[in-house]
Amino acid sequence: xxxxxxxxxxxxxxxxxxxxxxxxIVGFLALALMRFGIxxxxxxxxxxxxxxxxxxxxxxxxxxxxxxxxxxxxTQHRSFIPRQWRGFGEFSYKxxxxxxxxxxxxxLPCYVAQGMADFTYGNExxxxxxxxPVYEAEQQMNDKFGxxxxxxxxxxxxxxxxxxxxxxEINNLPYVKYALGLASVLxxxxxxxxxPESLTGMMHGENWARVVINVRSAxxxxxxxxxxxxxxxxxxxxxxxxxxxxxxxTPSTQDIKDIIVPDNQLVxxxxxxxxxxxxxxxxxxxxxxxxxxxxxxxxVFINTAMPYIYGQRTxxxxxxxxxxxxxxxxxxxxILLTGNYLxxxxxxxxxxAAIRAVTVSAESILTSGMILMTVAYGLYFxxxxxxxxxxxxxxxxxxxxxxxxxxxxLPGCLMLFDRxxxxxxxxxxxHAKMNRIRSTxxxxxxxxxxxxxxxxxxxQIRENRRARHREMRKKLAHLFASLCRKSQNTDTSxxxxxxKEDKHDDA
Numbered sequence: 001x002x003x004x005x006x007x008x009x010x011x012x013x014x015x016x017x018x019x020x021x022x023x024x025i026v027g028f029l030a031l032a033l034m035r036f037g038i039x040x041x042x043x044x045x046x047x048x049x050x051x052x053x054x055x056x057x058x059x060x061x062x063x064x065x066x067x068x069x070x071x072x073x074x075t076q077h078r079s080f081i082p083r084q085w086r087g088f089g090e091f092s093y094k095x096x097x098x099x100x101x102x103x104x105x106x107x108l109p110c111y112v113a114q115g116m117a118d119f120t121y122g123n124e125x126x127x128x129x130x131x132x133p134v135y136e137a138e139q140q141m142n143d144k145f146g147x148x149x150x151x152x153x154x155x156x157x158x159x160x161x162x163x164x165x166x167x168x169e170i171n172n173l174p175y176v177k178y179a180l181g182l183a184s185v186l187x188x189x190x191x192x193x194x195x196p197e198s199l200t201g202m203m204h205g206e207n208w209a210r211v212v213i214n215v216r217s218a219x220x221x222x223x224x225x226x227x228x229x230x231x232x233x234x235x236x237x238x239x240x241x242x243x244x245x246x247x248x249x250t251p252s253t254q255d256i257k258d259i260i261v262p263d264n265q266l267v268x269x270x271x272x273x274x275x276x277x278x279x280x281x282x283x284x285x286x287x288x289x290x291x292x293x294x295x296x297x298x299x300v301f302i303n304t305a306m307p308y309i310y311g312q313r314t315x316x317x318x319x320x321x322x323x324x325x326x327x328x329x330x331x332x333x334x335i336l337l338t339g340n341y342l343x344x345x346x347x348x349x350x351x352x353a354a355i356r357a358v359t360v361s362a363e364s365i366l367t368s369g370m371i372l373m374t375v376a377y378g379l380y381f382x383x384x385x386x387x388x389x390x391x392x393x394x395x396x397x398x399x400x401x402x403x404x405x406x407x408x409x410l411p412g413c414l415m416l417f418d419r420x421x422x423x424x425x426x427x428x429x430x431h432a433k434m435n436r437i438r439s440t441x442x443x444x445x446x447x448x449x450x451x452x453x454x455x456x457x458x459x460q461i462r463e464n465r466r467a468r469h470r471e472m473r474k475k476l477a478h479l480f481a482s483l484c485r486k487s488q489n490t491d492t493s494x495x496x497x498x499x500k501e502d503k504h505d506d507a
Contacts, residue, residue: 019282020332021054026274027328031321033270034263036256042321050328079363089359093351096412103298103409110305117308119316120387121260122220122253148177149219151228151248153211153235158242160186163209166238170213175227181211219249228254257316264320271327272297279335283342287420291413292334295405300326303398307390314394315387322394329372330402334410337361341414342422350418354411362407369403372396 028050031043065072155163160183167184170176182203186192192200203210213231217224228250235244276289283289300323307314341357348356376399379392414421 022278023275023331024050024328027271027324030267030271036260086359089355092358092408093355099408100412110301113305113308118313121257121316149215149217151213154245155209156242157209175216177214179213220253224250291417294413295409296331299402299405303401318391326398333365333406345422350415369399372399
């Protein structure tokens with residue numbers, strides 16, 4: 001007794017799984033290049049999670065399927081998504097030109113609009129966003145005392161005259177409530193030494209002087225950024241050759257903005273190049289990575305332009321994260337459909353290849369896309385924190401747009417670039433490769449005769465147990481039926497004497 005396994009499609013499927021995992025890992029590792037500290041932390045954690053998931057799928061999942069194959073067979077149900085949905089493939093083929101035209105019209109405005117949204121960068125992005133206790137408390141304070149934004153200027157301690165003049169100029173700005181420094185409140189002619197150390201020490205240190213500035217603005221807005229720049233310019237004019245600092249919510253948010261905006265450009269560039277490199281190595285083509293990335297990048301541009309179109313405020317850090325997640329998680333859809341197109345192209349023309357690629361890939365793409373959309377929109381509907389729900393909405397909407405464009409835009413792109421993607425001898429090489437795979441036989445270990453006897457014994461014991469259970473159920477049913485008949489006979493015999501007595505009384 002021998003067991004032989006022919007791996008006809010195993011190599012192709014392993015290649016697809018490896019390429020999909022590598023592109024996702026590369027997309028997440030791009031976050032590690034950010035200068036902002038949370039970027040490397042998230043990038044390494046996400047990439048590590050994908051790598052471990054890839055290992056468990058390739059090594060652990062086959063063993064689990066073999067171990068629980070009986071349970072899987074018993075709980076099997078009909079597929080809710082047709083597996084060979086040729087009508088859907090033909091429908092996608094008919095819409096390829098309209099979809100391509102619509103995307104070509106929308107892509108440039110969406111690319112411009114994605115950078116014009118109202119972004120948040122600092123505390124208001126998460127900790128102080130609508131829905132949090134901090135935000136509610138701040139709104140109550142603003143309603144009672146008015147909106148205020150506190151800043152603190154640290155300047156060299158080189159004389160009260162310069163400090164007083166600077167405080168007066170800042171205090172004259174229309175959006176400043178007050179600029180409070182020791183020199184601005186100290187009466188003329190009164191030396192600082194006359195005041196107690198407990199009072200002067202709050203504003204003047206050994207080498208630095210502190211000026212408290214209260215501005216009528218939110219902590220994070222374009223107006224607040226402009227006010228901070230004006231105040232910083234005044235400080236630099238009074239202390240041109242000295243080191244000065246302006247601290248507070250607004251200045252720190254500006255520092256974060258100066259860091260993560262260039263990080264966004266770097267992450268997008270590296271993730272695109274990394275994914276393209278993996279696809280180029282996998283399929284040994286320089287043009288194919290561009291074609292594979294077209295629907296995903298178009299989906300990213302359309303998705304990230306939605307906040308500007310709807311007038312929503314978006315967390316910029318989440319904007320970067322969503323772009324990487326959407327690219328890394330949905331590029332697999334393009335790779336899957338492209339691989340099926342190339343396989344079908346080896347057996348027919350490009351029209352038939354496009355229809356068959358969509359027909360074969362639709363089930364996997366829709367299943368994966370619906371899982372991602374369900375989780376993301378679940379986060380969107382279940383959380384009350386606006387920043388977190390916004391992330392869920394972006395991820396779910398991005399997955400939906402990616403699924404639509406992969407199924408309706410990518411087949412048209414593959415047909416458009418078919419002459420450069422598919423080489424004349426591609427079919428011949430494909431058939432030769434499949435013949436080599438078919439000729440390779442993997443001989444699995446043969447079960448011993450003793451182990452086979454044990455399996456047959458276990459099966460016989462299970463069958464005997466089922467037979468006993470069936471016999472027991474029959475006996476119980478027969479006993480129950482006999483009891484029911486006896487009960488009916490007893491009731492009938494008791495009712496007959498009663499009828500006779502009633503007739504005698506009537507007579």
